[in-house]
Amino acid sequence: MxxxxxxxxxxxxxxxxxxxxxxxxxxxxxxxxxxxxxxxxxxxxxxxxxxxxxxxxxxxxxxxxxxxxxxxxxxxxxxxxxxxxxxxxxxxxxxxxxxxxxxxxxxxxxxxxxxxxxxxxxxxxxxxxxxxxxxxxxxxxxxxxxxxxxxxxxxxxxxxxxxxxxxxxxxxxxxxxxxxxxxxxxxxxxxxRADAETPSWYRAHGDPVVGAALRMIYNDPAHQWTVASLADATGVSRATLARRFTDLVGESPMAFLTDWRLALAADLLQEPDATVGSVARKVGYGSSFALSAAFKRVRGVSPQEHRKTLVAQH
The missing domain is CATH 2.60.120.280 (Regulatory protein AraC)
Structure with a gap:
């Protein structure tokens, strides 16, 4: 994916x-x-x-x-x-x-x-x-x-x-x-298109190493990925993956993973039957507390506040 x-x-x-x-x-x-x-x-x-x-x-x-x-x-x-x-x-x-x-x-x-x-x-x-x-x-x-x-x-x-x-x-x-x-x-x-200003993360999918790492993150965001495990799965050293990933994507592998997990969580929170705990497990956080802390640190609001905003918009 x-x-x-x-x-x-x-x-x-x-x-x-x-x-x-x-x-x-x-x-x-x-x-x-x-x-x-x-x-x-x-x-x-x-x-x-x-x-x-x-x-x-x-x-x-x-x-x-x-x-x-x-x-x-x-x-x-x-x-x-x-x-x-x-x-x-x-x-x-x-x-x-x-x-x-x-x-x-x-x-x-x-x-x-x-x-x-x-x-x-x-x-x-x-x-x-x-x-x-x-x-x-x-x-x-x-x-x-x-x-x-x-x-x-x-x-x-x-x-x-x-x-x-x-x-x-x-x-x-x-x-x-x-x-x-x-x-x-x-x-x-x-x-x-040759003249399209495609985002760096999109172009990086064509790289054999970084593209493979991105697909692993997309396919299994709940997996407890580390730079070491991603590097091992792509057949390069940790330093090589970290440098190549940052150069092509514009952020480190772990920063990208966090952003992706929180983006998924924000989307999943729109589902009426979803709980913060169930969403946390789907995106790789061990508890609702861990997801809430990361969500508020990065996005400035708690998952519950985010959900209230979505409800108000609809």
Whole structure:
């Protein structure tokens, strides 16, 4: 397992908002939903992406937009077209004056717009997750990313387009998994770009020694790893592993292990039946007291305070 795999294995999509949008020009949508992450796939026509504090960016057929929230942005047929529709928190669609539009613009199951034959068609999926495991990955992305058509190849988009309009038993789970697959495919393509500013811990996965150590930490965070045991498992000396790991990742093996364990703990604490003791055992701490002490030392709050904050946010 690696950091990308953990995006799917940890805080995966759960009842994500998915929609097929079909429009004829002029059209302009002001997205203010405060979603943690959104994917917009242009499947017909084209448009413009206008972040709040950046220049407009062209979106062509086959391009995928990754918008890292909660900053608002505008999608439009032309930068000069003023917004006519607002997507509010909770994925509520309204006019600029707050009047509901969901019924007026509804075109069928998870389909919205002004015409089924509209010249522009987009598939939109939004995550409202707040998991800490994914934060390390999401923080590596610019606020807005456009992954151009031709830089990635996957059959997922046609499948998602077909499934998004179905109303079958278990359909929300099918769509969640398809959205996860689309996200991981697009992120992998983005990080593979020569000009992508990939984080050091991601690049380090390609190193035969450090990559192996990272995978062991990811696969078994509860194991009582030491620099010596990691070095022995990777076939190098402790000094070599410590130096190479720090050079490539930017922090020592034990510091990375601690950060990863606490990130996992922060995510696991979102589960309603989890206790601090059960989470502690899953991430390698011998007791709830040991986890609480480490959590407060590194994050400034106790696990219980962290959980209360998560509950308040939802």
């Amino acid at each position: 690696d950091a990308l795999a953990n995006l799917l294995d940890g805080p995966r999509a759960r009842g994500a908002f998915l929609l097929k949008v079909v429009l004829d020009p002029p059209w302009s949508i002001h997205v203010k939903d405060e979603a943690t992450l959104a994917l917009v796939t242009m499947t017909r026509g084209g448009g413009w992406l206008m972040p709040e504090d950046a220049e407009p960016m062209r979106v062509n057929v086959g391009d995928v937009v990754i918008a890292r929230g909660p900053a608002p942005y505008i999608l439009a047929d032309d930068p000069a077209t003023p917004p006519k529709v607002v997507i509010q928190p909770g994925d509520h669609c309204t006019t600029l004056w707050g009047e509901p539009l969901a019924e007026k613009l509804g075109l069928g199951v998870r389909t919205w717009g002004d015409s089924l034959d509209g010249s522009t068609m987009m598939l939109i999926g939004t995550y409202h997750m707040s998991g800490e495991v994914s934060r390390r990955l999401l923080d590596a992305l610019p606020p807005m990313v456009i992954v151009p058509a031709g830089t990635w190849d996957s059959p997922i988009v046609p499948v998602l387009a077909d499934e998004i309009v179905k109303d079958e038993p278990g359909q929300s789970v099918v769509l969640d998994r398809l959205l996860d697959l689309l996200l991981i495919t697009v992120l992998r393509a983005w990080f593979a």
